[in-house]
Amino acid sequence: MLSLRKRAWISGGVSALVAVTVGTLLLYSFLNQKVLDRFDSTLADRHTQIVVALSNVPDDPDGLGDLIFDPAYQTPLSGRYWQVVGPDGQIYASASLLDGTLPVPQTGSGKLTLTDAESTELDQVRIAHQVITLEDGSEWSVAVAESRADLVAERAETRRSLIVAFALVAVLGLASTILQTAAIARPLDKLRRDVAHRWESEEALDGKDYPEEVAPLVGDINTLLARNRDIVGRSRRQAADLAHALKTPSAILRNELSALAGKGRATDKALDALDRLDAQLGRSLARIRMSNTGETTFARTDLSNSVNRFSRMFAAMAKRDGKELSTVCEPNLTIRVDAQDIEEVLGNLLDNALKWCRRAISMTARRVSQGIELTIEDDGPGIAEKDRNAALQSGRRLDTSTPGTGLGLAIAIDLLKAYDATLELDASQTLGGLAVRIVLPRQLVR
Template identity: 35%
Template sequence: MIRRLSLHARLILLAAATGIAILIFASIAISGVLERFVMVGVDQTLDTQIGVLERALEPDGSVAQDRILSLSNFDQRGSGWGWLVRGERRQWSSGSGLQAFRTRREMRHSDTAIAGGRGRTDDGRAVHLRARKVATAGGPVTIIAFAPRELIDRPLDAARGTLLVSLALIALALVAGTLAQLRYGLQPLRRLGSAVARIRSGEADTLPADQPRELLPLVDEVNGLIDQNRTSLEQARRHVANLAHGLKTPLATLSLRLARENASTEALKLVEELDQRIAHHLKRARIGAHAASGRARTEIAGVIDDMLGTLQQIHRASGITFQRAGGLAGAPGYAVAVEQRDFEELLGNVIDNAGRHARSEVRVAVEQAGPRIVIAVEDDGPGMADADIARVVEAGVRLDESLPGFGFGLAITTELVQLYGGALEITRSVDLGGACVTITLPRTR
């Protein structure tokens, strides 16, 4: 699927298309003006020669030889200069011979205006010409004066070269100005995006009101949505707390009554499991409310080391070593977008689970992958079969029934990670041979 163009790209394309069109139109228009400007001097000379020849015409259309005058250059053959008087039965010429010519418009018998055109001399040289048709008693007579085309083309080409260089410099200036304008004009949108990111990471509560007038309606709507979402989350948290209180009390009463009445172990275990399930779903609802607020932040520096030290004491009797394998765990300033209590719980579940299945070693490694933090917990235990990996993250499922618990540890961890926009993956450890639980969480500043 082709990605839609950004505002920056759209504006650049629009400005480029408009600029190219304007420059093309300007080059054509200016070239036409330059051509007419260069042709003025040549046309004046040719028109003067036509006027001299017209005064030499007799009433019957013939040319009085004693009144024929040629300006300088018009008598030199091969120079490209010359004139031609063409009657119905005879023609007179001087200078270079004209082989063919074409005027820009058709000249009529009654038309006395001078028309411009082009032609070629006998030796194939291109010429610029001026022509007038004169009515006489002996019929119409056409008077033509012409000059080498190169007198116009040579200065015009030089002027066009300078013009193209100037237009190219103007185009570069327009491109630079457009880029600077877009960078300055779109800067408020970039600041607005950064402000939204700060809200998501918990560094700010609302969007700043110091915005351009065009963005103020959007900022007001987003801030109103944030306030409404915050109110809804507070209500959800209160409902979760009330629900927890409402369910815990009857369950505690039921558990005490069963204990007083010497109920069976199976009944007590069923009540305890029911209590665990209710606690699991209430915790999920609470976590969902925290995660949706987008204001969670926990520095990982020290948390992992403290947890490894605590679990080392708990599993001291088993002789298992808990260690950190380098990475960023001890580097200050790195944080994940997770509530600290939830981060400690999800990480504690995974490391404790690895300790209960390990033979002698549990290793924790932390790395940064772009905008995310990756935590890998490995052990040297028996690992898991591929068929068991999908089942182990389901609530209430335990692969080893000999170990205590109700099977909610990894299920809670998986839901915690997903609710905070992360991912959990279970594979086999390459180095230790046991299980490798990889947790990916969004990084925050």
């Protein structure tokens, strides 16, 4: 579904273009008629000039040319012509006609008529024609013609001017639509940013900071934020309380089994079952946290600090076993992930690497084009490419010679999926063992 901003842009743009197109057509039609009216008015004035001149020399029509002072009438085929036909059918015409005649109607009218005509000699012309009756009762056919070339040129110039003017109006209209949409959408953008900030700061939104149309929505969002914050907080506290409550009986059982083992009793199966029970409970609790995390949390975590802290802790553990952990971490890596979640992922992956490596582990955290990449490598036996998908499945163990439940990777994957992060298994190019690569997408990088 289109966003409100895109809807406004599209509807505003279409409306502006339709208005400009209709306006252009209407104004062009109006101006086109105005140009024709002005052309006809000038033609009518010239016709009147010929009639006045004829009324002064009704007995000597040959002298008409001397009474009309317009050089265009003397220039051959200049585009401006006059023609008078006497009662006896004798034709008197301007020198510009040469030997041609104007194509006037055979039957005249006492009213001035303006028509378009075309002849072989004169091309397209517009003619003003009228049959007049002088004081002596004689009837004369008087016609004045003007080439349509000037009319066509003026109309073309008007059309070009209109196109340029309305193109500018269209651009201004579209720009105005974009600016207006941005101004209208600004309160909604502010509301979106404020919701994210208020989730972190646990402050209520103030309806007075928004337009009155948005104010009712602000109240609903405040209620929803408070309710969601309470649900998320309560769920995570319950998961933490449950984990704490289960640790005590699990520790008691483990101590009892250890005591029985000290007396020579076989407790391997019971300890293995208890390990699996602890791992399954841990994964279930992680899933509870996962269902109340991801996009519902706006917590900030200093990933650089978490990586360096876990590096120091696991480096000490590795040193006791005669192993070594090296870490390279870019500073100021901040992510929108709950600290407990990302640290549980780090703990599980580093615990697996420490368990399977021979001598060395390396951990790197850096920015990449996709977001932030976190890689943990070891020099252990690794995992064959054909077995990597099976290793990512819940509880699958490819080698049972080393103690464990096989759920460490599964728990890490569950938590990472909640944030749309990815985990991949590959061969280490530097240490030769397994490389576990995590990519936290750009939307999680703060």
